[in-house]
Amino acid sequence: MVRFETExxxxxxxxxxxxxxxxxxxxxxxxxxxxxxxxxxxxxxxAEEVMQEVFVLLAKKANALVKGEVVVSAWLYRQSCRLAAxxxxxEVRRKRREEEYVExxxxxxxxxxxxxxxxxxxxxxxxxxxxxxxICRYVEERDFAEMGRRFGISGEAARKKVARAVEKLxxxxxxxxxxxxxxxxxxxxxxxxxxxxxxx
Numbered sequence: 231m232v233r234f235e236t237e238x239x240x241x242x243x244x245x246x247x248x249x250x251x252x253x254x255x256x257x258x259x260x261x262x263x264x265x266x267x268x269x270x271x272x273x274x275x276x277a278e279e280v281m282q283e284v285f286v287l288l289a290k291k292a293n294a295l296v297k298g299e300v301v302v303s304a305w306l307y308r309q310s311c312r313l314a315a316x317x318x319x320x321e322v323r324r325k326r327r328e329e330e331y332v333e334x335x336x337x338x339x340x341x342x343x344x345x346x347x348x349x350x351x352x353x354x355x356x357x358x359x360x361x362x363x364x365i366c367r368y369v370e371e372r373d374f375a376e377m378g379r380r381f382g383i384s385g386e387a388a389r390k391k392v393a394r395a396v397e398k399l400x401x402x403x404x405x406x407x408x409x410x411x412x413x414x415x416x417x418x419x420x421x422x423x424x425x426x427x428x429x430x
Contacts, residue, residue: 236302243289244296252292256285259303263310270314280314287313320371345408346421352402360395367392368419 236258242251263284267277287309288295288302295305353361366372366380377388400415410418 237296237299240288240292240302241296244292252289255288255302259306260285262303263306266307266310267314270311271317276317277314280310280317283313284309345410345418348403348406348408349399349415349418349422352399352406352408355402356395356399360391360398363388363392363395364399364419365422368416369422371420 236255239251239254239258242248243255260281263281264277267280267284268274271277271280284306288306295302353364356364363377363381366377367374372380374385374388374392377392378385381388381391383391396412396415396419400410400412403410403415
């Protein structure tokens with residue numbers, strides 16, 4: 231019964247952009263989406279963020295789902311698993327990069343604080359657009375697809391532009407007497423936003 235009502239509500243939303251119809255879909259399936267996300271991420275706050283992402287995606291994909299006669303509850307479950315898994319992988323990568331940064335800062339090669347000060351100075355030598363790309367990637371930690379949408383280019387073009395900006399930054403640092411590899415610089419750039427606050 232819920233299945234058929236859900237598909238009808240979603241069709242009503244597509245046909246008339248009825249917020250009431252979409253709200254019924256959310257109410258009917260928020261428990262499924264929340265529970266699925268919570269099992270994957272283990273944090274209610276993050277699971278709530280995943281749930282919001284899932285329903286935003288549903289609103290965007292509603293037309294295609296209605297035309298394809300998709301079982302909405304199954305689609306919601308699949309997307310909940312996928313987006314929650316993305317969050318987990320992203321958190322693992324973030325922690326790994328922070329650990330690498332700490333290790334680099336504690337090594338005999340350079341002092342972490344000095345490196346960040348040098349990067350701050352070197353960023354001033356980049357163009358405004360280059361700085362935006364670097365900050366978006368390493369401070370906001372956006373993926374290339376997001377950056378592409380933000381800057382009106384493809385994800386691949388965003389990746390290449392970031393790589394060129396980082397390489398230019400590395401060249402500026404070398405002129406200042408700071409030799410660093412591209413990969414080490416990418417890790418050091420994560421320190422621009424300062425230490426990450428621990429989750430409560």
